[in-house]
Amino acid sequence: MKPIARLSKTTKEFSTKKQDVTLQQWCKRQEELGVSARKEYWNMQVGLPYSTKKIGLLEKKSLLHANVFLKNWKKPETLYWEAVGSIAGSKTYKLSLKLDDLRRTVVSSKKHSFNGKPVTWTTWRQYAVTAADNERKEVFDTLITKSKIIAPIIHKRFDIIKKIYARHKMEPLDVYCKEHHMSLANLKAVIAELQEYAKPLLTKQWRTMSNKFLSRNPTYYDDMYFMRNTVFSHLNIPKKINPISEIRRVLTKQNFSLQAITVDAQNRPHKYPSPFCSFIKIPSDVRVSYKAEQIANDLNSVFHEFGHAAHATTISEDLPYWTRYSLSEGLSETFSTLYENILHDKRFLIEEVQLPEQTAEEFVHGLEFIKLYAIAFYCANSLFKIDYFEKQLTPDQCDANYAAHIKKCMGITVPGEYWKLHHILPEALLYVPSYLLAMIRAAELGQKLKNKYGSWWNSKEAGAEIRELMRPGADSCVGVFEKLNSEYLTCNFGSNK
Numbered sequence: 016m017k018p019i020a021r022l023s024k025t026t027k028e029f030s031t032k033k034q035d036v037t038l039q040q041w042c043k044r045q046e047e048l049g050v051s052a053r054k055e056y057w058n059m060q061v062g063l064p065y066s067t068k069k070i071g072l073l074e075k076k077s078l079l080h081a082n083v084f085l086k087n088w089k090k091p092e093t094l095y096w097e098a099v100g101s102i103a104g105s106k107t108y109k110l111s112l113k114l115d116d117l118r119r120t121v122v123s124s125k126k127h128s129f130n131g132k133p134v135t136w137t138t139w140r141q142y143a144v145t146a147a148d149n150e151r152k153e154v155f156d157t158l159i160t161k162s163k164i165i166a167p168i169i170h171k172r173f174d175i176i177k178k179i180y181a182r183h184k185m186e187p188l189d190v191y192c193k194e195h196h197m198s199l200a201n202l203k204a205v206i207a208e209l210q211e212y213a214k215p216l217l218t219k220q221w222r223t224m225s226n227k228f229l230s231r232n233p234t235y236y237d238d239m240y241f242m243r244n245t246v247f248s249h250l251n252i253p254k255k256i257n258p259i260s261e262i263r264r265v266l267t268k269q270n271f272s273l274q275a276i277t278v279d280a281q282n283r284p285h286k287y288p289s290p291f292c293s294f295i296k297i298p299s300d301v302r303v304s305y306k307a308e309q310i311a312n313d314l315n316s317v318f319h320e321f322g323h324a325a326h327a328t329t330i331s332e333d334l335p336y337w338t339r340y341s342l343s344e345g346l347s348e349t350f351s352t353l354y355e356n357i358l359h360d361k362r363f364l365i366e367e368v369q370l371p372e373q374t375a376e377e378f379v380h381g382l383e384f385i386k387l388y389a390i391a392f393y394c395a396n397s398l399f400k401i402d403y404f405e406k407q408l409t410p411d412q413c414d415a416n417y418a419a420h421i422k423k424c425m426g427i428t429v430p431g432e433y434w435k436l437h438h439i440l441p442e443a444l445l446y447v448p449s450y451l452l453a454m455i456r457a458a459e460l461g462q463k464l465k466n467k468y469g470s471w472w473n474s475k476e477a478g479a480e481i482r483e484l485m486r487p488g489a490d491s492c493v494g495v496f497e498k499l500n501s502e503y504l505t506c507n508f509g510s511n512k
């Protein structure tokens with residue numbers, strides 16, 4: 016006889032005996048555990064005090080709670096996937112914490128410093144903005160060399176996760192495609208199409224940009240996070256411009272409620288280097304984190320993360336737990352990319368941000384180059400991660416495979432170890448293809464809104480239409496990626512100049 020879940024009055028945890036518990040009760044407790052865990056991980060990621068003991072306790076509870084679901088239900092399928100993912104996360108969280116700690120401490124260059132301390136993986140991007148070229152190369156090479164320290168942790172973690180998925184007759188690639196309502200063949204076709212489009216344009220433009228700003232051809236240590244600051248370094252953008260104020264003004268004009276969104280912009284040494292948005296509790300508690308690098312790049316980052324935040328705080332609180340939280344990564348990235356893309360419109364920069372026309376033109380030109388770089392870069396990252404699971408790459412094969420995809424997609428030779436220093440590749444199962452899917456879908460939406468409303472960022476009606484797409488959560492039509500029109504993304508580079 017199948018075990019029945021029971022809720023203990025003293026511990027608020029579920030066991031598998033005696034008294035019935037409804038799926039609704041299970042979901043309520045799942046949300047409570049998730050909120051508590053996300054708050055603790057938020058503190059860790061922004062460099063605030065956090066408790067590893069509390070994280071451990073929450074992960075143990077999450078593991079037990081996920082097993083209750085698996086023993087009692089098979090549907091909704093998205094909750095089944097989430098339960099397996101929770102087990103994998105709980106079984107590997109100690110490795111994740113160790114990886115985070117080593118990247119903040121051991122993966123560093125003692126020879127070079129930032130704010131009086133050795134440059135580490137978490138301060139590399141800020142350091143690279145103003146570092147001399149030869150010094151930046153030295154730091155990059157040092158971090159690449161020290162990636163071997165974290166390699167065993169990364170591979171051990173993925174091995175455990177793959178075994179857990181296999182135990183439940185699941186494959187990460189298959190789950191990813193189901194979440195995005197598309198086939199693996201179609202996903203590969205989308206990546207191949209974008210790769211073919213991006214490489215020749217990037218090869219030419221990167222050489223031009225590098226010679227313009229660095230007086231030399233591109234090199235392997237000119238990663239995207241360096242270049243996306245460098246191409247804006249000559250722009251005279253007034254310091255009084257505040258990225259947070261700019262995006263808040265846009266969303267306010269569109270009648271978005273911003274009360275549930277909080278921002279952490281402090282520059283702490285151990286803070287996660289990438290800007291990110293944490294959906295602590297949907298829709299009532301959403302947080303944005305970023306570390307200032309350079310004003311033009313910060314505008315781009317903040318607009319992107321606030322797109323995430325606007326999305327999460329708009330999802331209807333009346334939806335079932337799984338419809339609010341089980342958002343595919345592609346769906347999550349679509350609205351953030353849509354709002355990031357506002358900055359690609361010269362008219363917006365002139366009329367709203369009040370940049371001089373020449374500055375606005377050069378800003379858009381820089382953004383277009385960075386988007387081109389991102390497309391090629393994410394194509395390589397995506398193909399690597401697909402190979403990782405589909406071909407069951409061994410640790411010894413990973414670096415060579417990654418280097419080969421970078422060469423194929425970007426036309427440059429980069430040390431294959433770099434993937435272990437990236438902020439997503441060594442952590443997420445896949446994720447990176449979601450950026451490409453979101454770029455295409457956001458371009459489609461943006462063109463539709465522009466055709467209908469003109470300056471849609473000023474339109475209450477456009478805001479209302481966007482919220483209608485956001486409210487259904489995981490059931491939004493935006494999250495079906497089987498049919499995409501990449502022409503909107505690829506055909507009009509430079510149209511705003």
